[in-house]
Amino acid sequence: MPQHKSAIKRVRQNKKRRDRNRINRSRMRTATKKVFSETEKANAELLLKDAVSLIDKLSAKGIIHKNTAGRKKSQLTTYVNNL
DSSP, rough: HHHHHHHHHHHHHHHHHHHHHHHHHHHHHHHHHHHOOSHHHHHHHHHHHHHHHHHHHHHHHTTSOOHHHHHHHHHHHHHTTTO
């Protein structure tokens, strides 16, 4: 356990950020699974729009790397186009 006030505060901040990042990554995974589980192209395109928007937001905030975001968007788009 930390002894200094600044270290105690740092532990609190890290926990808050870790929880926030975990929630956002989970939302992203759920959105991508919804797209991949869809079999109708019209519905998949709507889900794709939401998923891409979420991935862009997470990338902009630094929660996921920009190349990871690009790769995920590419995979999703390829899947939807092949339906």
